[in-house]
Amino acid sequence: MPSTSKTSKTSVASGSDCAEHDEQATQVLRQFRQVFNAVKSHFQQVEKTTGMGGTQVWALSVVRDRPGIGVGALAKAMSLHQSTASNLVRTLSERELLVATKDGSDRRAVQLRLSPAGARVLRNVPGPFSGLLPDALKSLDMATLLRLQRDLAQLIVALDADESGASIPLSGM
Numbered sequence: 001m002p003s004t005s006k007t008s009k010t011s012v013a014s015g016s017d018c019a020e021h022d023e024q025a026t027q028v029l030r031q032f033r034q035v036f037n038a039v040k041s042h043f044q045q046v047e048k049t050t051g052m053g054g055t056q057v058w059a060l061s062v063v064r065d066r067p068g069i070g071v072g073a074l075a076k077a078m079s080l081h082q083s084t085a086s087n088l089v090r091t092l093s094e095r096e097l098l099v100a101t102k103d104g105s106d107r108r109a110v111q112l113r114l115s116p117a118g119a120r121v122l123r124n125v126p127g128p129f130s131g132l133l134p135d136a137l138k139s140l141d142m143a144t145l146l147r148l149q150r151d152l153a154q155l156i157v158a159l160d161a162d163e164s165g166a167s168i169p170l171s172g173m
Contacts, residue, residue: 035133039170042132050121052095054131055080055169059088060118061129063098068111081167097121133170 043054050057055078062077063069069077075085089112092098097118100110114122128135137145 039131039133042126043170045126049124049126052121056088056092056097057121057125058130059085059092060097060114060122061125063112064114064119064122067113070109070111074112078169079167080169084167084169092118131170 046052046054046057058078059074062074066073066077071085071089072082074080074089075082078085080088089098089100089110093100095117097115099113099115101113102108102110122129137148140148
């Protein structure tokens, strides 16, 4: 189990070990910057092309791929909080990119479908619809994903990061 302390338990034997550690930390920081800037650049390109945030585009693609999906299932598919998905659906419906109907026996449950305008938006989007990071993570083998999950869990503890941040999209809505 990772330590909850923000300081390393490993004692540094010499100044050169400390310098090597600092250099490695700097290299990892640069890698994080590369990842975040690639994600940011992709979302900026999506917004420039479509006039909407990457999360909205991703929601449209999920609805296109799963016509009749409900808000709860959309939230699950996108790993979002249900209220975030509801806000997305409201915005996309107001822009007439989604059609929400209450067809079944449960009149509270909505079924979502892509409108023709929503389909036109998706035809112009530079892929991947889910964004670069989810797409790249899905391309990794299981051993790499498990190692990343374990290592990032340690980083999250060191950051004392708020758990609620896990369901907030990286892109604008």
